Amino acid sequence: MQAIAVKDLVKDFKGLKAVDGISFEVKQGEIFAFLGPNGAGKTTTIKMLTTLSRPTAGSVSVNGYNPLYQQADVRKSFGIVFQDPSLDDELTAMENLEFHAALYGVPKEVAKERISYLFEFVGLESRKHFLVKTFSGGMKRRLEIARGLIHHPKILFLDEPTLGLDPQTRKAMWKHILELNKKESMTVFLTTHYLEEAEKMADRIAIIDLGKIVAQGALSEIKKSTKSKTLEEAFLKLTGHSIREESATAADHMRQAKRMWGR
Amino acid sequence: MTAIPIMWLRQVKRYLRSKARIVGSLGQPLLFLVALGFGFGPIYEKAGGGNYLEFLAPGVIAMSILFTSMFSGIEVIWDRRFGFLKETLVAPVSRISIMIGRTLGGATVAIMQGVIITLISFALGFRIHSFWALPIALLFMLLVALMFTALGTAIASRLEDMQAFPLIMNLLIMPIFFLSGSLFPVTNLPRALDIVIRLNPLSYGVDGLRGALTGAYQFGFALDFAVLAGATILFSVIGAWMFSKIEL
Numbered sequence: 001m002q003a004i005a006v007k008d009l010v011k012d013f014k015g016l017k018a019v020d021g022i023s024f025e026v027k028q029g030e031i032f033a034f035l036g037p038n039g040a041g042k043t044t045t046i047k048m049l050t051t052l053s054r055p056t057a058g059s060v061s062v063n064g065y066n067p068l069y070q071q072a073d074v075r076k077s078f079g080i081v082f083q084d085p086s087l088d089d090e091l092t093a094m095e096n097l098e099f100h101a102a103l104y105g106v107p108k109e110v111a112k113e114r115i116s117y118l119f120e121f122v123g124l125e126s127r128k129h130f131l132v133k134t135f136s137g138g139m140k141r142r143l144e145i146a147r148g149l150i151h152h153p154k155i156l157f158l159d160e161p162t163l164g165l166d167p168q169t170r171k172a173m174w175k176h177i178l179e180l181n182k183k184e185s186m187t188v189f190l191t192t193h194y195l196e197e198a199e200k201m202a203d204r205i206a207i208i209d210l211g212k213i214v215a216q217g218a219l220s221e222i223k224k225s226t227k228s229k230t231l232e233e234a235f236l237k238l239t240g241h242s243i244r245e246e247s248a249t250a251a252d253h254m255r256q257a258k259r260m261w262g263r
Numbered sequence: 264m265t266a267i268p269i270m271w272l273r274q275v276k277r278y279l280r281s282k283a284r285i286v287g288s289l290g291q292p293l294l295f296l297v298a299l300g301f302g303f304g305p306i307y308e309k310a311g312g313g314n315y316l317e318f319l320a321p322g323v324i325a326m327s328i329l330f331t332s333m334f335s336g337i338e339v340i341w342d343r344r345f346g347f348l349k350e351t352l353v354a355p356v357s358r359i360s361i362m363i364g365r366t367l368g369g370a371t372v373a374i375m376q377g378v379i380i381t382l383i384s385f386a387l388g389f390r391i392h393s394f395w396a397l398p399i400a401l402l403f404m405l406l407v408a409l410m411f412t413a414l415g416t417a418i419a420s421r422l423e424d425m426q427a428f429p430l431i432m433n434l435l436i437m438p439i440f441f442l443s444g445s446l447f448p449v450t451n452l453p454r455a456l457d458i459v460i461r462l463n464p465l466s467y468g469v470d471g472l473r474g475a476l477t478g479a480y481q482f483g484f485a486l487d488f489a490v491l492a493g494a495t496i497l498f499s500v501i502g503a504w505m506f507s508k509i510e511l
Contacts, residue, residue: 050353052511076355086346090277102269103354131280 003187009058020211029185033202079153089133104151118146266356267364274368320384321473322445331376335369336415362506369412392478399475406491407468413502420505464494
């Protein structure tokens with residue numbers, strides 16, 4: 001069975017096509033890397049897969065369910081580590097994890113065991129009763145990773161999970177994820193800017209640029225079709241060298257501020 | 264349904280932890296009670312209205328519940344801004360149960376705030392007419408708190424960030440408060456003002472609280488209760504619907 005199947009998916013933000021007719025499939029138990037420059041449409045795609053956003057057109061299936069109509073079934077089948085923070089700053093680290101475990105219906109005993117293991121593994125054991133707002137950026141990131149691993153989902157979305165992580169945590173995280181991937185046949189959907197990471201971990205890769213998929217297949221296939229030695233070389237050949245704008249630039253904020261003052 | 268107690272607990276924990284918020288939000292009602300209560304007291308008495316503090320205290324209690332519950336509802340914007348909203352929206356629980364939990368939590372916080380103001384009013388000389396006033400007053404506090412938490416949630420579900428906040432404050436919360444009969448009796452008013460006050464659901468909350476605490480109903484218990492219960496259900500349904508439509 002396909003863990004994820006996407007066909008002709010489009011997301012249109014008032015005339016701006018963030019995702020422009022993409023199709024791909026992720027097999028169950030596979031580690032799938034979804035790569036692309038900033039603003040290519042990676043996060044928008046993840047949002048549509050995880051019921052946070054409605055597609056403009058096209059069809060999506062996650063674990064056999066449609067995120068548009070079978071939201072509850074879809075949500076039961078995946079876990080996600082977001083690109084940007086999603087912790088409650090006013091709660092302690094422990095409370096954040098307990099909250100998550102309760103929301104996902106992890107039995108109390110199992111949750112307790114996993115939480116204490118995860119605290120140790122992200123090195124936050126001594127800080128577990130501190131409010132999250134006292135944490136540094138890196139500590140928050142580690143806590144988010146730990147939280148994403150409390151329940152063992154069928155599909156795990158990792159949206160640039162290793163951004164800002166130290167090599168120690170990165171290594172430990174991958175070890176844990178590969179274990180789950182093997183033992184529970186957990187499918188992993190990964191976006192990352194660390195191309196070596198994708199090169200090493202992913203079974204298959206898709207590269208998206210300007211809302212369109214420009215290449216997909218196994219690493220060897222992508223390297224072969226672009227006549228490249230490394231994934232990075234292939235990536236740059238496919239997406240060019242220009243640096244991309246993110247959706248909200250400083251200029252946008254200025255414009256917004258201007259509107260606010262009524263000019 | 265597991266989400267309801269969890270979301271409730273989260274709202275309450277956040278409130279109890281922010282001591283600055285608790286103390287800060289007591290300032291305004293206290294100021295109203297002292298400045299208006301004692302300031303206008305002599306004039307009110309001379310005009311034959313009786314004890315002004317007696318009249319004012321229920322209005323100020325209602326005010327503190329209005330503010331606290333609206334802000335609790337509007338917290339959805341903060342959660343969106345700081346990302347926590349995502350965590351709850353992708354969880355395998357229904358959005359309705361998240362919304363109900365949030366609303367109950369926000370309402371609980373608002374009632375705590377209302378009870379604190381009631382105690383402060385007692386300290387300033389406010390007296391209730393019988394012991395049975397308290398459970399009825401709590402019932403009205405609950406309805407007002409639920410209604411405005413749901414309304415705040417509904418509004419916040421459509422807003423992306425805090426820029427619209429002054430708009431909500433000045434065009435919604437302030438008029439709801441001032442045009443509710445919380446500060447002045449709603450008798451012998453110009454026709455237009457009278458209509459606005461009768462259309463304002465808080466008017467019935469203020470009247471219910473005042474009636475319960477001092478025995479002087481204007482609209483009557485039955486009408487107060489019916490309007491508040493109706494508005495609470497209506498706002499909750501709208502709030503739940505808007506919340507379920509949130510896209511990130």
